[in-house]
Amino acid sequence: MxxxxxxxxxxxxxxxxxxxxxxxxxxxxxxxxxxxxxxxxxxxxxxxxxxxxxxxxxxxxxxxxxxxxxxxxxxxxxxxxxxxxxxxxxxxxxxxxxxxxxxxxxxxxxxxxxxxxxxxxxxxxxxxxxxxxxxxxxxxxxxxxxxxxxxxxxxxxGKIKDVFTKKSFLMLCAIGFLVFFGNIAAMTFLADALKFSVTEDRIGILLSTFGFLGIVTAPVAGYLTDFIGRKKTLLIGLSITFCAFLIFLPVNSYASFFIPIAIMGIGSTTAFTSLNTMIVECTPKSRGAASSIYNSFRFLGYGLSPVATLPVYLVSGLNGIVLLLICIALMNILISTRVRRSSQNKSLSV
CATH class of the missing domain: 1.20.1250.20 (MFS general substrate transporter like domains)
Structure with a gap:
C-alpha cells in the first residue's frame, strides 16, 4: 500500500x-x-x-x-x-x-x-x-x-443563492481564497527549489514551522479579534503576510528561510482567525451556508495554486513566485479595506 x-x-x-x-x-x-x-x-x-x-x-x-x-x-x-x-x-x-x-x-x-x-x-x-x-x-x-x-x-x-448576494461575504471569500492560494504556492515551490541542496526531512522541518507558529498565534489572534476588532485584526494579519513575502526576496539559504516561513504562519493564522469570525457573522440566518461556501473557496485556492502558478515558477523561478505573492498580498489588503462592520450585532456591509 x-x-x-x-x-x-x-x-x-x-x-x-x-x-x-x-x-x-x-x-x-x-x-x-x-x-x-x-x-x-x-x-x-x-x-x-x-x-x-x-x-x-x-x-x-x-x-x-x-x-x-x-x-x-x-x-x-x-x-x-x-x-x-x-x-x-x-x-x-x-x-x-x-x-x-x-x-x-x-x-x-x-x-x-x-x-x-x-x-x-x-x-x-x-x-x-x-x-x-x-x-x-x-x-x-x-x-x-x-x-x-x-x-x-x-x-x-435558495440559502446558498442568498449568501452569494452579499458583497461583503464574497470579498471575505476572495481573501480566504487568495491567502490559501499564496501560502500553498510559497511552500510548494520553496520545497521544490530546496530539494537539490537540502534533504526531505529538513524541508519538512522548515515547512512545519508555519503550522507550529500558527498553533501559538491563533489564541492571541482570537483575543485581538475581540479586543481591537475584526477588520483591524484582519489587516494586521494580511500586512504581516505581506512583510513575510517581502523578506523572501533577499533570502537564499536554508536557515534564513525559517524567518519568512514563521512570519507567514503568524500572519496567515491572524488573518484566518478574523476571517472565520467575520464569516459566521456576515449572514446570521445562513451561517451554515456561509461557512460551507467560504471553506469551499479556501479549498479551491489550495487546489488551484500549484497548477496556476507553475508557469511563473518555470519561467522566473522562486523569485517570480514571490513577486506574484507580494502582488496578491497587496490585493488582499485593498479588498479588506472595503469591508466594514455596521455594529456588533448586525451583518457585515460594504
Missing amino acids: ADISFIAASITIYTIPFAFFQLFSGALSDIYGRKQIIIFGLFTFSLASLCCAYSATIGLFLAARALQGLGNAFIAPTIMATIGDFFSYRERGRVMGGYGASTTAGIALGPLVGGFLAIIDWRLVFLLLSLFSGVLGFIYLFYFKSPKGEGELKNVL
Missing part, C-alpha cells in the same frame, strides 16, 4: 466528495439543525475509517476513503457555524482562535503521529480515527443541544 500512485489516488478520492458535499452541508445544517448534521458527519467518518482499516482490496479501501471525505464535509463547516450560534460577539473571536489552534495542531501533528503509528501497522491510524470520531458522535448525540433549523430541503439552493 506504499505505492505513490495509490497514495495519490487515495488523496484524490477523499478530496472530491469532501469538496463537493461541503458546498451543501452548511446550508443543510441551517435547515435541519447543527446537531443532526454534525452527528451524521461524525458517524459517517467513523464508519468509513473502520472500513479503511479492514478493507481487503484496493477498491474497497478507495471507496471507504470517499466515504471519509463525505463525512468530513458535514463536520468542518458546521462546527464553524455552531461557534457563531453559541458564543456572543464579545467572545466569538477567542473561541474561533481556539478552534483555529486545534485544527492547525491536527494538521501539524497528524503526519507525525500517523507516521509513528504506521511503523507499527498502518491500520492503527484508521482505527484510532474511527474510535475518536465515534466517541465524539455519541457525545454530540447525548449531550449536545442546538437550536432547530428552519426551512425545507428545497430551500438549500
